[in-house]
Amino acid sequence: MAQWLRQRPKESCNLDELKVAESLARLSDDWVVRWGYFYKDNHNVNREGDFLVLGPHGGLMVIEVKGGTLDPYWGTGRWGTADGDNPMIQLDQEWRAVVDVINDHRGGHPSLYVTKAIALPGTLVATQFDSYHGIPREFILGKEELSHFTTFWADKFSAPNVILDGRSRKIFFETYGKGIEPKEVRHFISEADRSLMRHTECNFELLDQFHLQKQLCY
Numbered sequence: 068m069a070q071w072l073r074q075r076p077k078e079s080c081n082l083d084e085l086k087v088a089e090s091l092a093r094l095s096d097d098w099v100v101r102w103g104y105f106y107k108d109n110h111n112v113n114r115e116g117d118f119l120v121l122g123p124h125g126g127l128m129v130i131e132v133k134g135g136t137l138d139p140y141w142g143t144g145r146w147g148t149a150d151g152d153n154p155m156i157q158l159d160q161e162w163r164a165v166v167d168v169i170n171d172h173r174g175g176h177p178s179l180y181v182t183k184a185i186a187l188p189g190t191l192v193a194t195q196f197d198s199y200h201g202i203p204r205e206f207i208l209g210k211e212e213l214s215h216f217t218t219f220w221a222d223k224f225s226a227p228n229v230i231l232d233g234r235s236r237k238i239f240f241e242t243y244g245k246g247i248e249p250k251e252v253r254h255f256i257s258e259a260d261r262s263l264m265r266h267t268e269c270n271f272e273l274l275d276q277f278h279l280q281k282q283l284c285y
């Protein structure tokens with residue numbers, strides 16, 4: 068499985084992050100995943116991003132995980148996500164911050180190409196449309212894409228101007244991997260985590276059933 072650089076404690080992770088982590092855990096051991104990292108937003112405020120994925124042959128993907136829906140509430144400027152933030156603006160801030168760090172530490176190394184994606188682990192998103200709730204479809208990592216992550220990855224790095232050089236991995240380990248030893252944990256997502264996920268999902272299903280039984284609401 069992938070090598071993991073862990074910063075965020077499991078108790079601080081929501082169900083959607085656990086689902087994404089479980090999907091990424093299926094990657095082979097020449098991939099590196101950092102779960103939790105800090106960046107500065109456009110207001111110079113320290114915030115925490117979700118995942119950074121380093122490919123076997125170079126290339127880095129910034130992944131922001133979103134639960135809830137991507138429905139924008141135009142009257143308030145808020146979104147239906149758990150934090151209410153515009154997901155594309157947030158992703159762009161994370162991506163730009165990571166690119167700046169990478170460029171500042173490039174030195175004489177080959178360029179480390181950085182791309183980005185919004186993960187919606189519980190949502191099947193149709194592929195025939197160019198956008199999803201106003202967000203370009205190419206940046207959506209839905210349930211189907213997570214189950215075939217290497218295919219999604221290959222599509223993101225297939226542009227003619229993208230050159231992947233394995234030597235560029237050194238930049239990542241000198242920045243977001245500095246001082247942290249990668250760990251191969253075969254059962255990174257433990258059975259306890261899986262039980263928690265199943266229990267939480269069952270509770271949501273039960274609440275949905277109650278919602279349909281109006282006599283129980285009085």
